[in-house]
Amino acid sequence: MILGQSSSSRIVSHAVLVTGAIIMVFPFLWMILASLTPQSEIFDGSLLPTPTLHGAIDNYGTALSAIPLLRFMANGFVVCLAILVLQIAIAIPCGYALAKLSFPGRPILLVGVLLGLLVPVQIPTIPIYIALAKSGLLDSYAALVLPWIISVFAIFLFRQFFVTFPDEVLDAARLDGFSELSIAWRIMLPAAWPAVVSFSIFSIVAHWNDLYWPMVVITNPDMMTASLGIAYFRQAGEGAGNVGALMAGGVLVTAPLVSFFLLMQKHFIRGLVLGRH
Amino acid sequence: MAALDLHIDDIGKRFGAIDVLRGICLRVAAGEFVTLLGPSGCGKSTLLRIIAGLERADQGHVRAGGRGLDAVAPKDRDLAFVFQSYALYPHLSVHDNIAAPLVMRELSSLERLPVIGALLPGAIQRKRSIQERVRQTSGLLKLDALLERRPSALSGGQRQRVALGRAMVRKPKIFLMDEPLANLDAALRIHTRGEIARLHKEMETTTIFVTHDQAEAAALSDRVAVIFGGELRQVAAPADLYREPVDLDVARFLAQPFLNELAVAAPIGGGLMIGGSRIIIRDALGSGLAGTLAFRPEHATLAEKDHPGALPVRVTRIEHAGIDAHVFVDAEAGAQFVARISAERARSLRDGDNLGLTIDAERAWFFPSNGSRQRGDHSGTV
Amino acid sequence: MAALDLHIDDIGKRFGAIDVLRGICLRVAAGEFVTLLGPSGCGKSTLLRIIAGLERADQGHVRAGGRGLDAVAPKDRDLAFVFQSYALYPHLSVHDNIAAPLVMRELSSLERLPVIGALLPGAIQRKRSIQERVRQTSGLLKLDALLERRPSALSGGQRQRVALGRAMVRKPKIFLMDEPLANLDAALRIHTRGEIARLHKEMETTTIFVTHDQAEAAALSDRVAVIFGGELRQVAAPADLYREPVDLDVARFLAQPFLNELAVAAPIGGGLMIGGSRIIIRDALGSGLAGTLAFRPEHATLAEKDHPGALPVRVTRIEHAGIDAHVFVDAEAGAQFVARISAERARSLRDGDNLGLTIDAERAWFFPSNGSRQRGDHSGTV
């Protein structure tokens, strides 16, 4: 620690941070409180909902019985996981090739990747939707997963990560008898682990939250993802619906991911840092 | 173990418009320890990588034990490479790092798989044999206690030993080492260099070692190959190199910490006036050549101020160097020299003292501006 | 320029459970050049950072020119710090890097703004003065041609010079340098160390210099302070340190590349039998102390195998080191020694030669296992 940090500036900085943190956390707090409060008392004029046991039982009971919430979440997990695994499986070799191998077409591919980085993900959705419709794949996991398995962002991220990976290790591997393919899988993949973690968070956040695409391709409730499911649940009862139960559903949908991310926070930062050196 | 000789034949390499290597020819005998020495960027690493097959030469050939290597893939060249940055696999334990070259060579992809691999009959035996050899190597390098650690949990010196282990484990016929000591601190560098010497002695593997530290090169090598700007200037045993550098560049580079130099516009009648005395440069006699007279600090002596034939100088700085000391002196007309004298004697000297500098002309060199050096021979006193 | 003396008084520092520094007392005279020397992790940087105010001592005081610094912010301590990694601002040009300490001190935030700043009357003058001083400094360091470049476009040596320039530009009263040469290659390290010596001579600023390279310490310093494990073991001029190390650690550390050591279980009647001769260790006489006899390679000589009183040894390796060579020999019972002899003589030696080793007992030390060293005195022949 450096000498001479004034305590007044420290107090100001804490005040700023605490205020912001309260704003950040408040919706969660409200959601949790509302999920424990009987529907009729949530908007009873008090500042915050006041939880009761039977309210909690009611709301969570409704959330779990009125809609197949667990099924939605399971769909969400399957979809996010499938997308993530495929994205990584496709992006890592490509990122490695772009970073460390010179092959014909590499400059073009690199330009393609950079261009792809600029194309907002919604742009190609109309042709993809038509293609999925024509091949009868709407309302399926394939429809939810396929369009996203190529992530130019992942390719770019891994490429940046690999560019900083020491060439000497690759040379050592070549001398040790690794083929280029086994270098990609046996050396680059484990080495990219921190970047994989970072990317996973980017990817899971994006696809867990995505409403746009599920809204377009999914009509069968058996195939709904968590986001779509909650949006759907929200419509029930002409929207005013059962706020308590809705919040209970929100808590259930949010909890696993939040806990997972909080655990992974540090790795996330580390992955980003390593990718940048 | 059988070592191989290595013939490097007229190797040339360009990167873009730059000739990084030009017509390098070098023969390394089986079991010999040769150092490539030269300033940064002179092409040492490039040459080493060409030998390893990691880089393709634009011209020339490499042959080992009589076999041309040009068409051989790096992993089949039966040589091992030790990198300056160690180049360990960061995700593998020390054991697995050392085992990697064996595993990749001796196990099929199927056999390398963790569970299935264990079920294949041949694989078990081969895996045992690999483990045995890793154990031997780690014993030799005193790494036994570290086998389970990741490289990130090792000190620089330990990492370097693991890198050596990985290179040694499959008993290659030729060792290539690219500044393996550069990242270590002074004490560790000297210690590890002793270890490399010991290992070479034990295994007698043909070794090519890259460094830009002349002391390291001198301490380790049978012969030193000095490279400047992509050209091989001189190949010689350390002692010979010390005594007979072929040109001013080499002399300077090998004279760390210091080389005394005196520009000579044109010798007067083949001789040179220093401090009222004339040094006859025999080889330049009558040629009227311009050039540089050079001599090492240890070949200069400090005498009384009015010593006959000595150059009058004034002490400007004294640097201690163990048993000796370097004394920096100014001569007239701004020339500066360094003399290496015993620390004992240096104790009696002070900055500002007026002394006389004499040169051991037998050991001084004359390097004409164009061409290689001629030994400066003394005539009479200096 | 007026230099300040520096008193370091009983400094102690803990990190967690570890005592990183213990009761360090050191007085540096105004204008003196003192080096902190010690192995990695011994606390050199921590001490330097405490002096700079970058770290707070748990105990003790730092005073400069009689003024207590404990309550003074780093920027007001009137000292400059040169970092091992140079710590240049990568986004600023060389000029702006050097100017940074002046700009930060002498211009207000408003005046630093590019356009508005130029409109403020006082600022223009002060900016001119800053530019003038930057120019002076860059002239001194031969950086004029590089002023517009970014650090990334400089070589290691140039970066180091910029770092020095940034430290010098505001003419601080004390220089602190933390291994400023560690990242340079061998040749450049020696060159830059000469430059630092020259600058110190010109400016006569009190300087504390950290290194773990004993040659560097010896070459540069008026005095060297040797630290081991957070303790100050010895402070002495390089030549004294060379001759009279206070304990075995110091002796070893200062004996790079090598120190000969011989464990002595218990001197027989205050004497020690080597090669059939007895060395009398005067200070241990009659005390029956156990300890280590140590001597430097340059204080061992190689004689004929049957030289009277010489220890019979066999040559195992010869390392060339310029005018000298290190000869590694094995004695009976596995003891190993190194002798430094002239390269001339070494040429006649071969591995496996049988010779006799004699020790210059006048220069050998005896370090009892507990306590500091006693000089080993010879009795009769060795």
Added chain:
Amino acid sequence: MALANDIPLSSLAPNTAGRYRPARAQAQAGIILSVPATLLLVALVIGPAILVFFLSFTNASLGLAGIQFIGVANYTRMLTDPGFAQSLRNTALYVAVVVPTAIGWGLLVAVLIARSRFAVLYRTAYFLPVAASLVALATAWEAILHPSLGFANTLLQLLGASPVRFLSDPATAIYALAAIGVWQLVGFNMILFLAGLSTIPEELYEAATIDGADRGLKRFLLVTWPMLAPVTVFVTVMTIIRAFSVFETVAVLTQGGPMKSTSVVLYTFYEEGFRFFRVGYASAISVSFFVFVTFLSLVQMRVSERRARWKANGGQ
């Protein structure tokens, strides 16, 4: 004297044909490794994007057969369509609020957190919105922002202010959505900035301390801000793209209302394409969207390029 060079034998060195080429082995591997990504890139990104470009010159309509080339009619319609103009305005407003606020706040938090003793606590709090399911939390926001019963208005009334119909008032709805957008992005940007901050060598701060920039704005301007330049470019581009692509909150909370005051470009695109099936027109919107975002990102990158150049040069 030692022999300087051995004698070259190269005169009889003939074929270079059999030479092992490290480059060729790598080229083969490079192609194999990049083929899946290349194919998918073409099939799922570039191909469709090109198709969209062509569709934007047609009157294609989902479900109705027969496509006609109608030139730039979709584009001229876009220019004259007040609905589209409105959605552009809304998007611009949203972006103008979200981008600077989310970046500035994220940066402020990161800088303050980096030196705080409660860093983990704060970081966790700010990171929560990133990890949450936006749709669920949007609903919580809706309740909090309820025009009369919500927490926000209860609080306002307690403080003596008159209630604000956040999401029901066309004058405030887009800002309410922007606030939710900021809420969700701050933590994300903070994490990116924290990652950037952790790469700044401590020695640089120490050098600044000794140079006289030992705290506050001085130090921030001398070290932190310039050193964060590359991260800032990244964060800015990411934030711009995400702000332009706002969809979830609109779809869930306002469906573009009230009175189209929150119909942003992407939502308009969705409505035109997937609700009203005007594929041609939707394509034209998305093409313009792409051009616009690309243009903005490029401008941003160019502006920051100079600041970041030292990094690109591999600055120490």
Added chain:
Amino acid sequence: ETKLNVYYAWPEHEVIHKPIADRFMADHPEIKISFRAAAPSYDEAVQTLIRQSMAGELPDVHYVGFNVLRPLVTRGLVKPIDDLVAADHLADKGYTEQILSLARIEGHLYGLPFAMSTPVVYYNADLVKQAGGDPDKVPTDWDSFVALAGKVGALGNGTSGMYYQLGSDDWATQNLVRNFGGQMMNDKESDIAFDGPAGQAAVKLFKRFHTDGAQPAIDSHAARQLFTSGKLGFFFASAGSVSGFEGEIGDRFKLRTAKQPLGAEDATMPTGGMVAIILTDDPAKRAAAWDYVKFTTSPEGQSIVVPNTGYMPTNTLALDKDHLAGFYDKHPNWYTSVLQTPRARPWFSWPGDNGVQIGEVLRDEMTAIALGSKEPEAALADMVSEVRALLPKTN
């Protein structure tokens, strides 16, 4: 075994669809009913259907809003069922021609009406009493109604007077125009008609709701929450929500319904509700679907629909003693809509492909009036021009 895929609007209607399907499957073990995720509104449902039709993913049975049957017919997604109706002699089974006509387009019958509603006034009897009104006699003319609402709004404590819900389609807007004896388009559908005096009166009245009736300019989600938490006097919505409201309100206050005030003698109102239609082409499925559609509209099906929503039955036999006889006596809140049936007319359906978007235009302009950002006349003028642009050019 035949599988039927059923799709309906309004997720909260699960409370009727699921029990009906269960009961049906119990009787027809060979038929398996599965549901698609409910659409949030009739308009969304039809958009989704059109999308699904392109993917060949149409459900087998759908409950289409009366207003959006027409675009499905125009797109050829539904086939007439006149033959089936005739073959089964449905006319004798409680399906009156008046009700079937709601599903008739250009002379063909495309489905069986499943539920019917009219707009009713829900009110908080406690608040009305507090404001000095008579909970048993809600005003039947707009002036006194608006005045009473204004008084409720003036009660303070965060209370608002009324909320005329625009909803997610044009039903409520049509209702206001019809309330003054107007229509949306002329009889030949050659031009719009809502810009006449009735339309003028409608938009002006809507403005008065806000200026005089203490209607807050908030979205219907928020308003509904306001009403159910006892802070709103009157709420205009479909009679189909009675059961939902009662459930949400519980005994927090006394919920009652009343007939809408009338703006003109010839006032009419659009009939809300939906038609069960068959979308599948597969003969086996069609047969099963026909059985299902008949069942849902049978007295048995209807006796599930009515108590759980508030809709009026579409099958007259449902009121018999085995089913709903006596139900209305016990549930006066349900009966209000029945009282309004003489004025009920088909919910007008827009020609062309843009019906849904026309609905949006109307809603947006009405919202502008609510927010005071446009004068009623200006808003009406804008509606006229925008709707014209969206109507088929051939007209």
